[in-house]
Amino acid sequence: MLLFRRSPTVIPYHLFQRSYASSTRIPNVMTDLTNRGLIANTTSPDLVEHTNTPTAIYCGVDPTASSLHLGNLLTLMGLFHFHIRGHQTIALVGGATGSIGDPSGRNSERLPLEREVLDKNVAGIDQQIHRFFHHGALYAQRRGYDHVQLKPKVLNNYTWFSNMTALDFLGSVGRYARINTMLAKESVRSRLESTQGISFTEFSYQLLQAYDFWYLYNHHGCRIQLGGSDQWGNITAGIDMIGKRNPMDQESPKAYGITIPLLLTSTGEKFGKSAGNAVWLDKSMTSVFDFYQFFMKTTDHDVGKYLSMFTLFNDGEIQDLLQQHKKNPELRLAQESLASEVTELVHGLDAVQQAKVATKVLFGQDLSNVSGQDILNAFEHDHSRFASLEQDKVVGVGIDQLATMIKATKSKSEAQKLIKAGGMYINNVRVMDSRQKISSGDLIDNTICLLRVGKSSYHIVHVRSSKSP
Template sequence: MLLSRRPQNLFICHRLLSRAHYSTRLPNVVTDLKNRGLIANTTSPDIVSHTESPTAIYCGVDPTARSLHLGNLLTFMGLFHFHIRGHQTIALVGGATGSIGDPSGRNSERVPLERDVLDKNVAGIEQQVHRFFHNGALYAERRGHGNVQVATPKVLNNYSWFSSMTALDFLGSVGRYARVNTMLGKDSVRSRLETTQGISFTEFSYQLLQAYDFWYLYKNHDCRIQLGGSDQWGNITAGIDMIGRRQALLDEQESSPVKPYGITIPLLLTSTGEKFGKSAGNAVWLDKSMTSVFDFYQFFMKTTDNDVGKYLSMFTLFSEDEIKDLLDEHKKNPELRQAQESLASEVTELVHGLDAVHQAKVATKVLFGEDISNVTGQDIIKAFEHDHRRFSTLEQNKVIDFGIDQLATLIKATKSKSEAQKLIKAGGMYLNNVRVTDPRQKLTSTDLIDGSVCLLRVGKSSYHAVHIK
């Protein structure tokens, strides 16, 4: 892959600055999401008129891992667009439903998580959601949306209302309003019934838990919309059905109850049609200790020209006109990958913050062998400190005035000193992006960038940033 080795041109800088006067009267959120390719389906066209005034919307995520991934981010982008328009957003972490397991999109039953693992995952995701909205607020402000009055996002855990519910409570307050024939008709259930494994009663009941979530938020938080991936359609409609049945039985005629709505977001797929997620083994995590900022940034840098326009619409606040202008400029010199660089910078800023964009660009300079004369040692440390594959810390007395072959062995870039010496003789080792030619060369204090860091490359692509204390 070719990477631009010079800064984005003046056109892109102008586009970034021009967003300061972006209109605060944003288009209807549902209409905008449709135009951005962020809506797969809605339960009613009336949702457009409903969202013309403030409403509350929730999106749930089960804590099956300690971090969200890009597939979750796509759904949260929908929530984010509601947030910057002043609607009340609710992120629901499934401390209860996560212990059951959603059968949607799966051919086999999930392995249940231990409660302590589940609790750690819940805590990690709750922190991540708060951080996403914090970074998102700063990102939106820098894109001209800072004067919109927004409600503070709520981050809730459904374990708080399910933990005290007995089996009899569940049957009486949840099961009573469900119809088995309707439940059997859900795609997630029907597809599993056609397999030899079938589906357990536990996973069969999952849709009831999620349906009750919608009802609980509807009654207690005035939530009127549920947002989810397109594989959540059955669970969302189950919630709408439960709300309708409970409202009818409660006979609340003193005022006409506001009806609930559902929105589904398209699933993010690979070029081969696979779902992005940890079960597919190709997850890009939002936790920088699991997917480094550099790898996160590079994921978007590797976007194909065919997909970059779509991703700019889905993952950024660029307007349709801005995206068109950017793509037109990109087509003049596609080898510079200006559209991909804008995409990678925008999404990295949204998820990890503005400083992370600088860190990612520093790491790109380092790992692609560019001129690092203007890169500081602290820049390198910040860029790689969460990347355990590429970052090491060593004591000065173990490496300074010792051979580079020892350095390579200590950071496990090579298995032994002899292997390191062979690589040097073959011209396959670089110190600070300069080829090492003498197998007996020693690392000295003058080799350290700002007296604290050095870079060792072994072969074509095995880079190591070493902090020398």
């Protein structure tokens, strides 16, 4: 197996110019991904030539949660760049492999998921991937990619594994695997050296993923597998299986592998739910505001890299933006552009406006030009900050009681102490009297009031008509 290593070049660019006037000016996908720092390794230098014409590529994700997270987004960006250039993209949800769990990059075995939970996660991720490519196609078209026509395929490997018996697996998969090769995989070797070791179930995971590639190669014309850099061993196992079951002669097209760098925090940690710092792509799990703010908080050191990886800005656009940013870094122009672009890509154009309204609300800015409906749209999926109450439970009620009701404080006495200390606000105006009650005049457009506790604990109260269901 030829290992072709590239040194990714991260090239910054800018928000205000749009250079992709037509699809003929869009660079080869492999060249572009390399320049954006989205290539860790490939199995062959022939990929550049191979991708000059339409091909099919897949990436798999195991449904270990009901939502994808920011770590998955980087891999989805790889698929997305193929998608907007007219290649057939396949997102494979691991309804079968998810019941086992990939040992790659893990020190211990995953706890098995019950089938009911697994099926729920599969359904959630399936819908999420469709939404991502829907929003992504609109995002790309607004930036000059006018030939986004092919629909991505979203498949589930449970489809072909569910009826496979143990004898079928040994005969059609195990027969083509070599134990010495499997033992040499980094994901296996590192676990063998640990005190816990590795179970036979996890040891077999690479064979299931290898069979996925073989199945997609033969039934969907898929020639490329893309994954995170921790998937190198699993990807090459699939290429080996294709080579053994489909001898590579002049009639059998080659199979290829691409790995994407893992997204790490500034301290070198992997982004993901197991690290406890997941930024979810489901807005009910990570609000649009928090998603947007994650990118707003990007350091100046990383913002150029993230603009390359997570947006469609070209070289000159990023360079222009970074130059403007350096003139007034306190304005955070680069971060605002990054946050807006990625939020639009993942959640749609309306979500950008929602995130900006939420930012205005939660940073204590003047609310005179913000409507109640805008605030409602911005926070209705933000379960940690949003509460909906009937009008008779809000209007005429003491602020101390309201704070307790929506769990902004643990008790009325705690709320009263905060008010006396100057730490309670209604619509960003400090409450001066611990006996103050909510009046209809405190409601923005008769529907919304904002309660802030301390410097940054905001609660958005949606006030419904008492007759509403």
